[in-house]
Amino acid sequence: MSSDTRTTFSQRSRQSAVDARLHRALDHASLRFLDTRARAFAALPDGEALRDHARAVKASTMAHLAEHLERLEAELIAAGAVVHWAESAAQARDLITNLARARHVRTVVKGKSMVTEEIGLNPALEALGIEVFETDLGEYIVQLAGEPPSHIISPAIHKSQADVAALFHRRLGIPLTDSAEVLTEAARVRLRGPFCTADLGITGVNFAVAETGTLVVVENEGNARLSLSLPRIHIAVMGIEKILPRLADLDVFLRLLPRSATGQKFSAYVSCVSGPRGRGDDGPDELHVVLLDNGRTELLADPVLREALSCIRCGACLNACPVFRKVGGHAYASPYPGPIGALLSPQFQGMQQAAELPFASSLCGACREICPVRIEIPRLLLHWRARLVGAGCAGQTDGRWMRLWSQAMRQRWSYAALSAAARLATRIGRRHRLPGLLGGWTRYRDLPRPAPQRFRHWWSQRPPAR
């Protein structure tokens, strides 16, 4: 559902860039996100030092990822959990569907998890006749609407309240209302049954502490707590980069993530799971952890792109990005949209699929400024552009024009001819719309007006220096 291979980013973004309703929704939400985030960081006395520290922890962790993962696995196994390793999205899907089949699972409740979108889990489960309920309100909304999520923190950010009311009316029979409370209550009531009867709960993992084998799930609604406590089996799916080495590191990241994502000092619920239930505890009988690669080891092997794995999925870069604000998350056709999505999607979805994304940026750097772990996003975008061009996935047309231009500029006669042609064109008055192939250049720009006098002419007329 999340990869739309029939259209291009250019086509999708051209449509959404003129969608006024989308812009109203995105502007409203983004400004609120940015405002609350700014206030939260302003109130944090050591915010900058915290970000530097977090970046350093991630950089060091990436260098020793193998040993941290082995430690995490050992701790989890000692606590009674089962650890699975998946090299690819397909392997991860198979692991989970095989387990679901073996355990006679009929209903699944899910916490919000971008990694399960990444591996295309829901359709695979549904193909077995298993009913899958997204329980995060935003995810539930887009599931009812048959759409993919459009933002990693707020999946239904592109929908107005009226949109949601109409959707709930159509799909759930709820009378039309203009109350967000009524709509939220409707979801609460509707999902209570599935929570209580589900055989399997699936969540993502925000952080995994290697030292103690602890999986940390951060949320506000309580749906993740319900998903990892009520069903008899809990499957936690995590990218291998989510590791933190020490319990004490968690303090830094739990101070940064809520502030950066939603402007909160602490999210309403943070669950630290270190095993299946103990005696007398009312948790799941089984805890399974799926450690997913799916291209992360390749990113790690690239010394420039490696820092993209530091991302803590706060979504701040999406809120800051002027491109995202105009085109919205669906234009990216990836579970990871926005600036970080432009870095991760070419790897996770493949270069062919996501080749346009690193080019969909003005390199303004707003993302880099706001990133809590200080990922150098513009630098990494440029690196991806070079790789994509080198691999033949992008820029071939640009390349041809550049070579032509370079030839023309190298010789005096062709330079003079071009200059004369430009002056002629402006006199005819078509600065804003060139014909034919050149029209691509002027679709979004006007040709600059040439100076009244050519530089060479002016230079030759200057009085000699004394």
Added chain:
Amino acid sequence: MSDARQAILTRLRHATSGEGPPLPALSPRPQPADRLVEQFAAELRAVAGTCRHGGTLDTLAGAVASTLPGPAGGTAVHWNTPLLNQLLDTPLLRDGRTWLAAPDAAADAADHAAWRAAAAAATAGLTEADYALADTGTLVLLAAPGQARLASLLPPVHLAVLSAARILPHLDALFTRLGPDRARLTPCLTFVTGPSRTADIEKKLVLGAHGPKQLHVIVYD
């Protein structure tokens, strides 16, 4: 499956050859010790929880009774701890309300099933808090025999009694106290900061998405 494990670990080792900066040293955050109760109360109220001082253990039953939302009647669930069992032995709290205690270590499958049904139908859940964090108004709940998770999750109202001595300044102080000890973290350590909430519809804040709509904390000395 272990092929995948081996392949991933091998790729990881080749990817970085172990070269990278050392882990930054950890400097524990200073731990202020004064006015923790006041700070905790202020932070909790800022996130739409309520906080009151219940005096001492002697006056606690009265404080709980007056905080529990009316009307009485229906079932409420509670942690199966000595303190709460004693508290609920008073007529003030017994009258007009049925209480079910969380399963303990000896509970069997039937007990667990009954517990889940009761928690799902309960009007309130009464727990203690193992610790609290003053700088964010956060409760720390450890899953253990008698300390069931669902008591603070399924009912629409969560009421927690908290000993003032258990309030720590911040998260770092908690991790220092619990140490990197998996057993002490228990199978599930839950941080609770205010009632359940969502802002997924036009960024409008709504309380009580899937978890409790109300969180009340009573602090005692």
